[in-house]
Amino acid sequence: MSATIDAERFSKYFGGCPIINVPGFTYPVKSFYLEDILSILKSSEENHLDDTVGVSDGEPELTEEDILALDESIEMAWLNDEFDPLLEFVASGGSSQIFNYQHSVTGLTPLMVLAGKGRVSDVCMLLSFGAMCELQAKDGTTALELAERGDQKETAEAIRKHLETSTSNSKEERRLIGAYLAKNSNSVDVRLLEQLLGKICLDSKEGAILVFLPGWDDISKTRERLSINPLFKDASKFLIISLHSMVPSKEQKKVFRRPPPGCRKIILSTNIAETAITIDDVVYVIDSGWMKEKSYDPYSNISTFQSSWISKASAKQREGRAGRCQPGICYHLYSKFRASSLPDFQVPEIKRMPIEELCLQVKLLDPNCKIEGFLQKTLDPPVFDTIRNAILVLQDIGALSLDEKLTELGKKLGSLPVHPVTSKMLIFAILMNCLDPALTLACALDYKDPFTLPMLPSERKKAAAAKAELASLYGGHSDQLAVVAAFDCWKNAKGRGQARFCSKYYISSSTMTMLSGMRRQLEMELVQNGFIPEDVSTCNLNACDPGILHTVLVAGLYPKVGRLLPPQKRGKRAVVETCSGSRVLLHRHSLNFELSLKQTDNHPLIVYDEVTRGDGGTHIRNCTVVGPLPLLMVAKDIAVAPAKMSDNCKGGTENNNNGNDEAGIDETAQEKMDIENKSNQQPEEMIMSSPDNAVTVVVDRWLQFWSKALDIAQLYCLRERLSSAILFKVKHPNGVLPPVLGASMHALACILSYDGLSGISLESVEMLTSMVNATEIGQFAPGKSVGTHKKVSWFHKLHPNYNDFSVPEANGTSILNDPLSQNLLPTPDFRTANPSDPSSPYVRASPNSAYARSAPQSQREHKPFKLGKPSRDQDAAQQQQQEQQEQQEQQQQQQHAQEHNTRKQRNSHKERMAAKQQKPPSGDLSLNGYGLNTYGPYGHRGISLKRPRSVMTGG
Helix, strand or coil: CCCCCCHHHHHHHCCCCCCCCCCCCCCCEEEECHHHHHHHHHCCCCCHHHHCCCCCCCCCCCCHHHHHHHHHHHHHHHHHCCCHHHHHHHHHHCCHHHHCCCCCCCCCCHHHHHHHCCCHHHHHHHHHHCCCCCCCCCCCCCHHHHHHHCCCHHHHHHHHHHHHHHCCCCHHHHHHHHHHHHHCCCCCCHHHHHHHHHHHHHHCCCCEEEEECCCHHHHHHHHHHHHCCCCCCCCCCEEEEEECCCCCHHHHHHHHCCCCCCCEEEEEECHHHCCCCCCCCEEEEEECCEEEEEEEECCCCEEEEEEEECCHHHHHHHHHHHHCCCCEEEEECCCHHHHHHCCCCCCCHHHCCCCHHHHHHHHHHCCCCCHHHHHCCCCCCCCHHHHHHHHHHHHHCCCECCCCCECHHHHHHHCCCCCHHHHHHHHHHHHCCCHHHHHHHHHHHHCCCCECCCCCHHHHHHHHHHHHHHHHCCCCCEHHHHHHHHHHHHHHHCCCCHHHHHHHCCECHHHHHHHHHHHHHHHHHHHHCCCCCCCHHHHCCCCCCHHHHHHHHHHHHCCCEEEEECCCCCCCCCEEEECCCCEEEECCCCHHHHHHHCCCCCCCEEEECCEEEECCEEEECCEEEECHHHHHHHCCEEEEEEHHHHHHHHHHHHHHHHCCHHHHHHHHHHHHHHHHHHHHHCCHHHHCCCCCCEEEEEECCCEEEEEEHHHHHHHHHHHHHHHHHHHHHHHCCCCCCCHHHHHHHHHHHHHHHHHHHCCCCHHHHHHHHHHHHCCCCHHHCCCCCCCCCCCCCCCCCCCCCCCCCCCCCCCCCCHHHCHHHHCCCCCCCCCCCCCCCCCCCCCCCCCCHHHHHHCCHHHHCCCCCCCCCCCHHHHHHHHHHHHHHHHHHHHHHHHHHHHHHHHHHHHHHHHHHHHHCCCCCCCCHHHCCCCCCCCCCCCCCCCCCECCCCCCCCC
8 A cells, every 4th residue: 555656557567457446534725836825925025036026027138149149059959959058048047038039030949949859858947937838930830839740749748738737827927937937946945935934824823834845954944044033933932843864753753742822833844744644733734846865876876865856646645744634725836837747656766776686586586587587577677777787786796697697695695684785794794703783784774874963053063973982982984883883882771871872972762773673683584594593692702893893894885995085175175086986075974074174195995885966966975994904805806916016006196186087087997007007017927926026906906005925815815715604604504614714714803803903092992891881871971082093004015005105125924823913802702602613713724835835934833822931951952952943944945945946947838728727616606717817826827816706705
């Protein structure tokens, strides 16, 4: 059941299925449109429309320059389809003489030209401005006849509707609305709304007023406008309430309470009040005609959240809000012609949203079908680019093979009630014993942000500070991790001060309750699928580890990665460059907004949930600053190139920062070509032949870092082990990881933990522990001193700021065997109770054979520390034994180096042939391509350390 469903279409789709219509009782509602409202307000002495609608009948005459420009613009549009000059002229004019100007030779008007060319939206604009359909060209044709002659059916229908509507309008109404629309843009006129509210309140004393506005900005502008109006200043006479999804639930409940006698309630609401709720004392409804609608542009792969015109079904719903409990009146702030031109129904979600989940469900229902063919049979098929983008995402995360076959991983991802990329994040979190925060992230991404927006500007500053304090518990600079910290603290405060906590940190209690229920359902799904045991405590041993948690977040948001480019001029904001080359801004509500105002030589890496194009531009609202290590572990492609290309990197970056979006894209493409050319100039075996070689690491063919061959080879091995561990977990949810994979996951967790501790102060770690375990919320008031977030990666040879970075001398130290990574506090815990753990937490991965031959003995083996003080004899004996052992090792190492060089010279040809003939192992389709282009770590194809699409990439 739906109040806005197109029942006839559904009936036809299902072969003429019968329709049962059960009408509901509503009181009569009288409707007024913009023409009527302008006539009502025109008599008011304090009417702001006096300077717009009260124009004199004698308009200024067109100059000779205007006439020549109009003639040229009409000719260009009619003959060459160049419409921009004509549209710019019309938009900048605002005079009916321009709208109705006739070409000096042909007699064509701008309306005739646009109608004949089928420019339906521009025709509607001119008609709303007051362009006359009755005018005829020199040959006697009208705009309607030109549209019909050009087979422009949609344009002709719009002109017919306008003619039918205009016959009922008086000449005075047409003059008023034409003058008004010529001076007012396509947005909510707050001044007109203020005048109408004043008129209603002066003419009647009772009945609540419900105002429908597009979004929060319009609500704020209207509220501020009313607050300075002398009529609405008296709080005892007017109760102004905002109704928005981000408003605290306590404030939202006020709309259902009747005000005291003598007080009138005015509700400023979005379309949240359009259906599902009934406010019984509403008598007057003001419909702006606009709404905020989220849609998806498949061509730019960007989500949009912009104001758009409502549908006729929505207009009917808004009108009905005034007649639920008594007769009412509805004022529509748009013309009768606009009302007749509105679409009948809203565009279905399948045509305005990404469809990765839908495509995966299609393959689960019919594994042998082609996704595009299946979706073309739906009631409203999505466009091809939307389907293609969804398939690419599923292939990148390993849910589908390159030929659209469903993999074992895809089956498991489709069994969870969240986005496939989020599902893969959960599997990764289970392997890392970091499930609890991953559950919160998954539910928050699928539902909404729990933070509320206070009404007063001073309160908004406090809310931003409270959110920043919560984010600092996991290192700061993260909108997503602020949600995780908020939920952890709310859960601990439940029953012991939950209301105080939500009030102090500006958090919606109802949203938290919803997230808690969603988490329980998602947790049960994981248990039923065998991913976790019923006792999930063993899966949360690293839940408070910032380094591991950052990597879990990157796995859930990849490939939505960008780097922050500093502002080029003072007063300007920094932009985020995404992997597609586009440049977007950080939203002012993001915790990282201040980073866009600072001048810095660094290019911080960020991950974000989505890029949204709104009325104020293209923004990223929720994002997190991350280091290079998490990205290197989940990236799709990793390539290496000679380090001597650093000069090119510097120049390319500087050029990119000075250009516009298009120039940036071209330069990025040129930079990629330079990378390929440079890498082809030096043999692959020379780049990765020695662990001390300095190399440039290129991630996904656009991000560049500096490293050593040894370090990137070790990271590459860990990436492959991580991929294998995920696939093993998918095939054997209840099984224990093999010792090699388990030890690799333990090593990876140690490295990530080390990386996280280098980016978060110990004070923040201590504060997190105390805050989660506290019984009183008051001791954590906003403003408490916390550690500053300074990201210093353990991987000291990787540096995102390659403009001024010099590669340090290699010392051959391996982080995998660094004793510091084994003695960090807190230490990542892998216990045998977790089904994905190795049999022993002390099992370590054996070093790679190439690494064992090339690394010094002191790096390959770290002897454990022993307690107790040895005797002098024991000490001397051990020292002598150690010296002898070191001499033997040096001799063996020299001998191995000579043998290695000899074998390399003799067998170089055989090794190349063996690399070319390498074949992927048989088995699961998600392993197809494993090993292709991945000869290494020091083989002949070490230049292309690349993971195929179908293997784990993190989305």
